[in-house]
Amino acid sequence: MRKIGIPEIEDIALGAALLGAGGGGDPYIGKLVAVGAVQEHGPVTLIEPEEVPDDALVVPIAMMGAPTVLAEKAVGRDEYQTLYDTVSTFYGKPIYAFMPIEAGGVNSMLPIAAAAKLGLPLVDCDGMGRAFPELQMVTFTIGGGSATPMALVDEKGNSAIFRTITNKWTEDLARAVTMACGGSVSVSLFAMDGAFMKKYGVHGIVTRSERLGSAIRRVKESADVTPEEKFLEITEGFKLFKGKIGDVLREVRGGFNFGKVVLEGIGEYKGKTAYVEFQNENLTAAVEGEILATTPDLICLVDTETFIPIPTDALKYGKRAMVVGLKCFPLWRTEAGLELVGPRYFGVDTDYIPLEERSKGGQR
Amino acid sequence: MTYKLGVDVGGTNTDATLIDENLNVVASVKRHTTPEVYDGILAAITAVLEESGVNRADIVQAMLGTTQCTNAIVERKYLAPIGVLRIGAPATLGIPPMVDWAEDLKKIAVRTAVIAGGSEYDGKPLAALDEAAARSFFEELKAEGVQSVAISCVFSTVRSDDERRAAELCREVMGSDVHISISSEIGSMGLVERENATILNAALYRVAESFTEGFARSLADLGVVNAKVYLSQNDGTLMTMEYARRYPILTIACGPTNSIRGASYLSKMENAVVIDVGGTTTDFGVIQNGFPRESSVAVTIGGVRTNFRMPDVISIGLGGGSIVRERPDGSVTVGPDSVGYRITEEALVFGGSVCTATDIAVRLGMADLGDPVKVAHLSEEFAQKAMAAIVELAEDAIDAMKVSAEDVDVVLVGGGSIILPAELAGTRHVAKPNYGGVANAIGSAISKVSGTYEQLVDYLETPREKALERAKEEAAALAVEAGAVPETVEIIDVEDVPLAYYPGNTCRVKVKAAGDLR
Numbered sequence: 097m098r099k100i101g102i103p104e105i106e107d108i109a110l111g112a113a114l115l116g117a118g119g120g121g122d123p124y125i126g127k128l129v130a131v132g133a134v135q136e137h138g139p140v141t142l143i144e145p146e147e148v149p150d151d152a153l154v155v156p157i158a159m160m161g162a163p164t165v166l167a168e169k170a171v172g173r174d175e176y177q178t179l180y181d182t183v184s185t186f187y188g189k190p191i192y193a194f195m196p197i198e199a200g201g202v203n204s205m206l207p208i209a210a211a212a213k214l215g216l217p218l219v220d221c222d223g224m225g226r227a228f229p230e231l232q233m234v235t236f237t238i239g240g241g242s243a244t245p246m247a248l249v250d251e252k253g254n255s256a257i258f259r260t261i262t263n264k265w266t267e268d269l270a271r272a273v274t275m276a277c278g279g280s281v282s283v284s285l286f287a288m289d290g291a292f293m294k295k296y297g298v299h300g301i302v303t304r305s306e307r308l309g310s311a312i313r314r315v316k317e318s319a320d321v322t323p324e325e326k327f328l329e330i331t332e333g334f335k336l337f338k339g340k341i342g343d344v345l346r347e348v349r350g351g352f353n354f355g356k357v358v359l360e361g362i363g364e365y366k367g368k369t370a371y372v373e374f375q376n377e378n379l380t381a382a383v384e385g386e387i388l389a390t391t392p393d394l395i396c397l398v399d400t401e402t403f404i405p406i407p408t409d410a411l412k413y414g415k416r417a418m419v420v421g422l423k424c425f426p427l428w429r430t431e432a433g434l435e436l437v438g439p440r441y442f443g444v445d446t447d448y449i450p451l452e453e454r455s456k457g458g459q460r
Numbered sequence: 461m462t463y464k465l466g467v468d469v470g471g472t473n474t475d476a477t478l479i480d481e482n483l484n485v486v487a488s489v490k491r492h493t494t495p496e497v498y499d500g501i502l503a504a505i506t507a508v509l510e511e512s513g514v515n516r517a518d519i520v521q522a523m524l525g526t527t528q529c530t531n532a533i534v535e536r537k538y539l540a541p542i543g544v545l546r547i548g549a550p551a552t553l554g555i556p557p558m559v560d561w562a563e564d565l566k567k568i569a570v571r572t573a574v575i576a577g578g579s580e581y582d583g584k585p586l587a588a589l590d591e592a593a594a595r596s597f598f599e600e601l602k603a604e605g606v607q608s609v610a611i612s613c614v615f616s617t618v619r620s621d622d623e624r625r626a627a628e629l630c631r632e633v634m635g636s637d638v639h640i641s642i643s644s645e646i647g648s649m650g651l652v653e654r655e656n657a658t659i660l661n662a663a664l665y666r667v668a669e670s671f672t673e674g675f676a677r678s679l680a681d682l683g684v685v686n687a688k689v690y691l692s693q694n695d696g697t698l699m700t701m702e703y704a705r706r707y708p709i710l711t712i713a714c715g716p717t718n719s720i721r722g723a724s725y726l727s728k729m730e731n732a733v734v735i736d737v738g739g740t741t742t743d744f745g746v747i748q749n750g751f752p753r754e755s756s757v758a759v760t761i762g763g764v765r766t767n768f769r770m771p772d773v774i775s776i777g778l779g780g781g782s783i784v785r786e787r788p789d790g791s792v793t794v795g796p797d798s799v800g801y802r803i804t805e806e807a808l809v810f811g812g813s814v815c816t817a818t819d820i821a822v823r824l825g826m827a828d829l830g831d832p833v834k835v836a837h838l839s840e841e842f843a844q845k846a847m848a849a850i851v852e853l854a855e856d857a858i859d860a861m862k863v864s865a866e867d868v869d870v871v872l873v874g875g876g877s878i879i880l881p882a883e884l885a886g887t888r889h890v891a892k893p894n895y896g897g898v899a900n901a902i903g904s905a906i907s908k909v910s911g912t913y914e915q916l917v918d919y920l921e922t923p924r925e926k927a928l929e930r931a932k933e934e935a936a937a938l939a940v941e942a943g944a945v946p947e948t949v950e951i952i953d954v955e956d957v958p959l960a961y962y963p964g965n966t967c968r969v970k971v972k973a974a975g976d977l978r
Contacts, residue, residue: 124758124765128652129554136556165581167650168615171554209554251551252587278551278580342865410757414859 097147100218100302101139105130105208107309110404112204114308114331115301115422117394118408119377120200120227121163127201129171133209140208141217143193145299148290152192154219155183155287157207160248160270161280166202172251175282176210182247182255183284195219195293197234197286199301200227201407206282218302223286225298225425226394228437229352229376232263235425236286238432239296246270246285250277298425312403324418327403333420334455336381336388337370338363338400341415352376357397357411359419372397372419374408379442381419389421390439392428393451396420421451462520465508465687466901467501467675468715469493469526476504477901478512478519483725487512488898497528498674505682516683521977523904524675525692525714532667533762536564539663540608543601544569545594546655547577547622548614551586557612557655562763568663570606573597577622578614581916581966586614589622591629598633609634610662612643612655618916620644639665639706646709646768648914649968653758653767660764661709668708672701690977694771696721696751696903697910697974700943709768712761715900716773720745720752722903723871726893732869733861733887735854736899737876739781740798744857745773747871751952751974769912774860778853780876781807782817784846792845794820794853808834817879820846827878847881855885862886873899910952910974911938917956919965927969928954935973944975 100108109123109130134140148154157179159166184190193216196207204222211218223234231243243266249255256273260266274281311330315323328335339359346355354375361368370383378395381388389395397406400416411417427433429450435441438448461480468475470493477488489507494500501524509516532538544557557572575597577589601609609630613623623642630640641662647654676689691704692714704711716736723734724747736743746753752771759770777796781803785793799806799814806812808819809830815838821827823835823843862868867888872880873896882890895902913934917927936949953972 125555125652128559132555132559135559162581164649167652168581169548169551169586170651171552172550173553174550175554251553253550278584278586340859413863413865414861 097141097143097217099139100142100208100306102131102134104306105134105205107313108208108302108305109201109205109309110312111305111308111310112199113201113407114312114396114398114405115199115225115305115394116201116227116405116407117377117396118374119229120198120204120407121202122407123201123205125167125170125202126205130205130208130212133212137212137215140211142220142302143217145219145221145294145297148193148219148293150289150291150294152290153184153187153189153287154193154195154290154293155191155284156195156197156223157210157282157284158197158203159206159280160283161274163202165279169251169278169280171206171209171282174253175249175251176213178249178253178255179210179247179282179284180214182249182257183287186245186247186257187287191216192290193217193219195297196222196301198222198224198227199305203227204302204305219293220302221293221297221299222301223297225301226392227377231267231285233437234286235296235298235427235433236288236292237436238427238430239292241286241288241292241296243285245287246283248273248281248283250281252277296427315403323403327398328420331420331422333396333422334389334451335418336421336455337361337368337383337419338365339370339417341411341413341417344411344413353408355408359417362416370419373444375442376408378408380439380444381421387446388455389451390444390446390448390454391442392424392433392437392448394422394424396422421455423451462518463514464905465505465519465522465684466904467504467522467524468718468900468904469497469501469524469528469671470715474500474504475898475901476508477898477905478508478514479902479905483902483905485895485898485902486514488901497526497671498678501675502678502681505678505684509682517686519684519687521690522675522679522684522687523690523692523698523907524671525718525900525904526671526711527715528667528671528711529664529708530712530761532664533660533764536762538667538670539568540666541570541606542568542659542662543597543606543609544572544659545597545609545611545626546572546574547589547612547626548651549574549576549587551578551614552651555652558659565762565764569659570604571597571600578616579619579622581615581618582918583619589625591625594626594629595633598630602634607637608639608641608662608665610641610643610655610659612651612658614651616642616644617649617654617914646707648767648769650758650767653765656764657709657766657768660761660766661707664708665705668705672704676701690907692718692904692907695754695769695910696907698907698977699909703942713770713773716743716745717752717771718900718903718907719743719873720747720771720903721750721906722899722901723747723873723893723896724750725902725906726873726895726899727871727891729869729871729891732871733858734871734873735858735877735880737872737874737879738779739803739876740777740779740800741775742778742854742857742874742876743773743775744861745771746861749952772861774857776853776857778817778850780816780818780879784815784817784820786842792842792849794846794849817846817850818876820850821879826881829878850879851881851884854880858884858886872896908974909939909942909944909977910972911935911940911942911944912970912972913938914968914970917967917969919967924956928956928971931969931971932973935971939973939975943977945977946975949973949975
């Protein structure tokens with residue numbers, strides 16, 4: 097158990113943006129919501145999964161809807177209280193703690209705001225260890241957990257609980273209600289007990305985000321290694337490529353951003369070409385036509401000077417980027433995990449081979 | 461013959477340039493910027509009038525470009541106490557106004573409030589405007605003697621009714637002299653950044669009064685009585701003094717903008733990358749259909765994140781005075797430190813002891829400056845390595861400004877431009893026009909006036925063609941309102957961006973129009 101205040105929030109936001117693997121949204125608005133809540137209510141208590149009793153109710157908090165609407169309306173004052181009331185009434189017991197569902201710029205931050213406002217602890221655990229584009233893509237699905245009953249509230253005080261027969265229905269119904277409520281809402285989903293969270297959750301994700309963020313911020317402070325070596329050391333990253341963005345192809349389909357970014361090598365990669373394909377998050381990275389990493393391992397593009405992560409919507413011609421692979425949470429590498437988030441689910445015709453094997457040519 | 465007078469107040473220098481009606485440069489001078497801006501302006505105008513011998517009565521237009529607003533924000537000086545009203549509850553309450561501002565700058569807000577009102581993304585009301593709360597907030601501000609108010613509202617870029625109604629109430633309560641800044645007229649989508657820009661604008665009204673009055677007074681004192689007076693703004697167009705007092709924030713970054721426009725005029729190129737090489741830094745911008753390309757990302761000023769329009773400019777630490785060094789391993793570095801304005805004493809060719817980028821250019825025969833004998837001892841290999849470093853810096857920055865791998869045209873201006881060769885990778889043609897050193901003043905002299913219109917449109921409800929047509933009319937009307945001759949107004953930019961996660965086919969439509977000054 098420890099406290100997280102505003103300096104920690106800054107680092108968590110930066111680290112979570114890296115773990116967003118190209119997606120997860122712009123951390124700016126999410127960070128302001130968290131900072132605003134902590135300024136008013138004081139620091140948040142972060143607890144380890146083991147500190148949660150097995151039968152306690154734990155609830156992940158997230159936002160749903162359009163990032164452009166979030167950037168205009170942010171969140172209101174009472175959504176998290178309404179979520180609390182709706183969910184605890186439904187289950188007939190109090191919520192013990194909140195937690196994030198994914199590591200990404202926006203959804204890593206909002207549970208911190210919720211915890212600050214309600215004076216509840218935040219569990220150092222999520223359901224992805226990174227960001228993914230679809231609702232069911234969480235480790236809890238592997239354990240047989242369900243997104244529903246899912247609670248949805250808007251800033252005006254409207255609330256709903258969805259009990260659906262499939263995840264597809266959840267997605268469709270929630271999306272329709274979200275638009276009716278003004279395009280951006282707060283949700284709680286995959287409500288679970290402590291035992292289940294401990295068994296299937298990605299432990300230590302908030303702390304990992306914070307460490308990564310703090311290290312990126314201080315990457316140039318080390319005297320004996322180059323910033324790049326330092327960055328790879330702290331992220332335990334596999335350097336896959338370094339290049340200049342030569343082209344970005346984009347397409348919006350069904351609410352997702354699909355695309356491909358082409359990089360022309362610089363430095364030791366001069367003369368080589370690489371590409372990274374994405375659907376909100378980065379899916380595959382290939383150098384000279386050979387795939388070096390695929391989902392669910394994390395493929396991150398970072399600025400070659402500042403090591404600040406570059407989200408897919410900020411990719412543009414001429415930017416210098418390093419492509420780094422990070423190992424995903426082990427549960428994603430199981431058969432059940434790969435069925436949910438493996439390359440074939442995203443339409444990439446290749447088997448999953450762990451990053452550390454594929455990238456043998458890559459450097460550590 | 462009639463003349464135009466362009467004055468540019470920078471952090472270090474105040475430039476004054478006289479241009480005749482055919483846009484030939486008649487005279488150009490540089491004076492130091494003074495703490496009391498008026499004195500520096502007076503000195504520069506006096507000098508340029510003397511040098512040119514032009515009849516003062518023949519000067520028909522006078523344009524001022526200034527960095528005063530940026531300096532005021534960065535140095536936290538001369539900012540006025542203000543009130544901050546946001547309309548949008550119950551939304552937005554999770555982020556109070558100015559939540560991430562530095563404490564010293566936050567103090568400019570005497571009082572802040574968030575009241576009910578605003579609309580949804582599609583223009584549907586979010587909540588009814590709480591007029592009683594607005595009134596009582598303005599009453600409190602009045603009692604505290606506040607004279608400037610920033611008003612923002614959720615989705616006011618879609619519907620600005622509530623913001624305008626609140627402004628009316630503000631005038632009713634606080635009197636017609638109160639300065640009101642409303643967010644829909646200043647920023648774009650993204651409440652926090654738009655509100656931040658509006659707050660800064662509100663706090664700058666005294667600064668704006670000071671430089672507009674200072675300019676008018678210096679002209680009057682010097683007998684320049686027939687000139688219409690304008691301020692340069694950062695989209696390459698002009699505004700009247702009255703407009704500048706309402707929107708002082710729009711003067712920020714007008715300097716690089718004027719250089720870009722001036723370079724375009726001098727080179728007769730409408731689409732190119734413009735490189736303005738100074739003594740210490742070099743600015744890279746893009747001219748697109750004759751106007752500077754706008755930045756598409758949030759811009760931070762004095763630590764405050766904003767989203768009002770700004771030219772897309774990057775600055776690198778390379779200039780005529782950049783210091784050149786050889787490292788133990790034999791490699792050669794250039795900059796980012798520079799001898800700056802001391803170049804005429806410290807560079808080798810001027811008898812100094814520091815090897816600068818200018819010395820390298822002279823050594824390689826690219827420029828005829830100072831005494832070439834004083835750089836003859838530099839080895840050819842060293843000079844070539846330094847030039848390679850200079851070229852690499854420039855080529856990387858050109859690349860960063862491009863939107864595709866296609867080669868671009870380049871215009872090279874500024875006093876330090878001798879350090880760059882005419883052959884650069886990734887370029888088709890590099891132009892070095894005459895008068896490149898005063899591109900800035902020429903840019904301000906040829907400025908037009910503009911209007912911009914932005915709205916979210918669902919193309920299923922309003923067909924694209926009809927929506928664009930209406931946006932163009934609105935933009936043209938705004939340009940005329942800002943002082944353009946209606947017959948000369950043309951559409952200079954049309955943008956429609958599809959928005960993900962919206963139902964139907966919602967797009968953000970943005971149109972900009974510009975015309976000649978009345």
